[in-house]
Structure formats: C-alpha cells, structure tokens
Amino acid sequence: MTTQLISFILLAGILLGRWYAKRDRQKHILLMYLFVGADILLVLFLAAFRDVLGKVKVEMSPLLYFHIAIALAVVVGYFFAITYGRRLDKGDENSRKKLIFVDRIVIPLRIAVSVTSLFFIGG
Numbered sequence: 284m285t286t287q288l289i290s291f292i293l294l295a296g297i298l299l300g301r302w303y304a305k306r307d308r309q310k311h312i313l314l315m316y317l318f319v320g321a322d323i324l325l326v327l328f329l330a331a332f333r334d335v336l337g338k339v340k341v342e343m344s345p346l347l348y349f350h351i352a353i354a355l356a357v358v359v360g361y362f363f364a365i366t367y368g369r370r371l372d373k374g375d376e377n378s379r380k381k382l383i384f385v386d387r388i389v390i391p392l393r394i395a396v397s398v399t400s401l402f403f404i405g406g
C-alpha cells in the first residue's frame with residue numbers, strides 16, 4: 284500500500300512538472316529532476332530489495348513481470364528524456380522533437396506502472 288501511494292504521488296509530481304513544460308521552464312526542469320530522480324530511486328530500490336524486505340507474498344505472475352518490465356523501460360526512457368531535455372535547455376532545438384517522442388512513450392507507460400501496481404496491494 285505504501286509503495287503504491289508513493290508511486291502515485293511521484294506520478295502526480297511528474298505530471299505537474301510536465302504541465303509546467305510550456306509555462307515555466309525553470310519550474311519544469313526542477314520538478315522533473317526532483318520527481319523523476321525520486322522515481323528512478325524507487326524503481327531501482329524495489330527491483331533490488333523487494334525480496335530482501337520479504338515483501339514477495341504474491342507469485343511472480345505474468346502481470347508482475349509486465350509491471351516490472353514497463354517500470355524498468357520507464358527508467359531507461361527517463362535517461363533519454365533527461366539527455367534531450369538538457370540539450371534542449373542548452374538551445375539545441377533538434378532535441379525538442381526527440382524529447383516529445385520520448386515523452387509520448389514514457390508518460391503513458393509511467394501511468395501504466397502506477398495502475399498495474401494496484402494489483403499488488405498487500406503483496
């Protein structure tokens with residue numbers, strides 16, 4: 284329950300940061316670093332220590348594999364988004380369409396991560 288809640292709070296922060304992209308560049312950058320950074324830490328922490336914490340009560344179902352796979356794909360996508368975001372910030376307009384492309388994949392996948400996490404409440 285706690286991890287699902289944190290996951291949704293971080294998602295809300297990321298969506299807020301994204302909302303600022305066209306409104307306040309500095310706020311956008313700050314919020315993305317903050318929430319995307321925390322999100323990466325959460326995913327890596329859960330991937331590495333979930334078993335250690337003895338939280339694996341559910342069997343490794345296909346849905347759990349799917350959930351973990353998209354969560355890791357999102358982390359990879361974040362690195363591309365940060366790379367293109369930094370380049371765009373330095374004035375490389377070519378990075379804008381690449382960032383938008385990554386954004387269109389990463390954000391829906393990130394929403395799917397939070398939604399599928401609900402199936403593992405108590406697990």
Ligand code: HEM
Nearest residue numbers: 304308312315316319361364365368369371372379383386
């Ligand atoms: C997961 C992380 C990120 C996502 C999903 C994301 C997404 C977006 C989106 C959708 C836009 C609007 C592009 C447009 O329609 O023109 C944007 C703009 C921008 N982003 Fe990000 N971004 C992320 C992280 C970052 C980071 C880390 C930086 C810089 C260090 C950054 C710098 C910028 C800049 C400079 C703009 C252009 C703002 C403007 O037009 O004034 N982004 N971002």
